[in-house]
Amino acid sequence: MAFSRFAKRMEQLKASEIREILKLTERPEVISFAGGLPDPELFPIKELQLIAIKVLEESGKEALQYATTEGYRPLRDKIAKRMNRTLGTNWTDDNILITSGSQQGIDLAGKAFLDEGDVILCESPSYLGAIQAFRAYGPEFIEVPTDDEGMDIAQLRELLLTTQRAKLIYVIPDFQNPTGRSWTLARRQELIKVANEFDLVIIEDNPYGELRFEGESLPSLQSLDTEGRVIHLGTFSKTFCPGLRMGWTAADSSIIPKLVLLKQGADLQASTISQRQLDAYLETYDLDEQIIKIVEVYRKRRNTMIEALRREMPADVRFTIPSGGLFTWLELAPEVNARDLLVRCLDHNVAFVPGGSFYPNGGHENTLRLNYSNMTEERIIEGIARLGKVLREYTADLQASPLSI
Numbered sequence: 001m002a003f004s005r006f007a008k009r010m011e012q013l014k015a016s017e018i019r020e021i022l023k024l025t026e027r028p029e030v031i032s033f034a035g036g037l038p039d040p041e042l043f044p045i046k047e048l049q050l051i052a053i054k055v056l057e058e059s060g061k062e063a064l065q066y067a068t069t070e071g072y073r074p075l076r077d078k079i080a081k082r083m084n085r086t087l088g089t090n091w092t093d094d095n096i097l098i099t100s101g102s103q104q105g106i107d108l109a110g111k112a113f114l115d116e117g118d119v120i121l122c123e124s125p126s127y128l129g130a131i132q133a134f135r136a137y138g139p140e141f142i143e144v145p146t147d148d149e150g151m152d153i154a155q156l157r158e159l160l161l162t163t164q165r166a167k168l169i170y171v172i173p174d175f176q177n178p179t180g181r182s183w184t185l186a187r188r189q190e191l192i193k194v195a196n197e198f199d200l201v202i203i204e205d206n207p208y209g210e211l212r213f214e215g216e217s218l219p220s221l222q223s224l225d226t227e228g229r230v231i232h233l234g235t236f237s238k239t240f241c242p243g244l245r246m247g248w249t250a251a252d253s254s255i256i257p258k259l260v261l262l263k264q265g266a267d268l269q270a271s272t273i274s275q276r277q278l279d280a281y282l283e284t285y286d287l288d289e290q291i292i293k294i295v296e297v298y299r300k301r302r303n304t305m306i307e308a309l310r311r312e313m314p315a316d317v318r319f320t321i322p323s324g325g326l327f328t329w330l331e332l333a334p335e336v337n338a339r340d341l342l343v344r345c346l347d348h349n350v351a352f353v354p355g356g357s358f359y360p361n362g363g364h365e366n367t368l369r370l371n372y373s374n375m376t377e378e379r380i381i382e383g384i385a386r387l388g389k390v391l392r393e394y395t396a397d398l399q400a401s402p403l404s405i
Contacts, residue, residue: 029349079093086210125178173188177208182324235247331366
């Protein structure tokens with residue numbers, strides 16, 4: 001039976017291309033650079049086994065009960081102190097809302113600030129999951145040109161001078177998804193000035209910031225904010241394990257209560273037992289040591305992928321060299337369509353994410369994203385060799401007969 005009573009917003013939504021691709025890559029023979037998955041071999045399974053028993057033995061009744069929407073206060077306190085230490089903020093637990101991953105924080109921020117027809121400005125390209133979350137609220141997306149130093153602030157200001165109903169700026173300043181790029185300090189400072197000038201809210205998404213391979217950490221946007229207009233989103237999915245679905249939103253005291261009301265309507269609260277398990281882990285073990293282990297592995301895999309790309313890619317392919325995070329970004333020759341290339345690559349059991357989906361207004365089909373965190377170095381070498389071979393064959397076919405592709 002076909003229903004015709006769905007809300008208008010459903011017309012704007014479609015299945016995540018990344019999720020659909022992941023379904024195709026579940027076969028063990030596929031070398032997948034598609035998902036943004038952490039390596040499960042690095043999950044602290046034994047420690048969490050002990051923590052699960054400890055939590056149930058010491059506070060089982062409370063861990064299995066409903067709890068406050070804001071989240072478990074000891075965990076919020078630990079998150080606030082960690083942010084103050086690593087990001088230069090000045091928060092207390094009252095500035096922290098525990099969410100079901102940082103993805104829920106994106107959705108709550110969109111629900112809180114976006115009316116249909118409002119404008120959200122974002123990097124070009126931007127995170128696909130954020131585009132999907134915001135799209136449900138009917139905004140207009142304006143993509144701001146972005147280079148290796150971050151968003152082009154001069155062009156951002158020019159766009160704002162001719163834009164009505166601008167409401168939000170969504171950015172990932174550290175090891176951006178999908179490009180792996182990071183913003184300079186100057187661009188961060190300039191963004192805060194522009195947001196103050198045009199009275200905009202900034203959503204600073206920071207899932208990868210602690211996965212730094214080299215260089216010095218830069219101040220978070222929130223630490224530079226003097227007017228309480230930056231909403232910071234964090235998660236334990238990339239530095240710990242995603243299955244707990246533990247993230248948080250940090251914001252000014254004028255914003256957090258509004259988000260709490262929205263979360264009450266969405267799911268009442270994040271998982272009580274997951275919050276207590278995470279808090280007990282942070283109390284018992286050193287998360288910094290866990291992150292050091294993760295960074296050492298991912299740095300080697302990043303290096304392996306970049307070396308393989310230099311060896312296997314045609315000369316006209318450009319790619320980023322991220323100093324942290326999970327991704328590198330490829331720009332192919334203008335005539336190459338990455339979606340068509342993916343179809344051919346899947347026949348050779350190698351997968352990636354076509355880049356066009358990361359542009360909310362379409363285009364840029366000659367781009368793609370590669371993930372290096374969830375494949376061994378041996379499989380990275382083999383997978384990039386397969387990708388290079390298929391790309392060369394595809395390009396040769398294009399040159400021989402453009403109409404055949």
